[in-house]
Amino acid sequence: xxxxxxxxxxxxxxxxxxxxxxxxxxxxENKAVLKKEWEKTAGDILLESAKxxxxxxxFVYDDENKQIxx
Ligand code: SF4
Numbered sequence: 001x002x003x004x005x006x007x008x009x010x011x012x013x014x015x016x017x018x019x020x021x022x023x024x025x026x027x028x029e030n031k032a033v034l035k036k037e038w039e040k041t042a043g044d045i046l047l048e049s050a051k052x053x054x055x056x057x058x059f060v061y062d063d064e065n066k067q068i069x070x
Pocket of ligand 1: 005010011012013014015016017031032052053054055056057058
């Protein structure tokens with residue numbers, strides 16, 4: 001699985017952090033970034049966090065680099 005946060009879409013709502021606090025954090029510009037240990041978070045939680053984002057800024061890809069969400 002691969003996760004990408006589109007910085008231009010992120011509004012710092014932090015929903016993703018509420019759902020997956022071990023995977024995301026806000027940086028100094030109030031944009032979500034992946035934590036170093038994000039891969040320890042289960043895939044379904046990561047997908048749920050992507051779905052919780054109000055601006056769909058979190059893109060999820062499978063191991064073959066196929067986009068799963070949005
Ligand atoms: S939920 Fe979306 S908009 Fe909010 S911090 Fe996470 S990526 Fe950014």
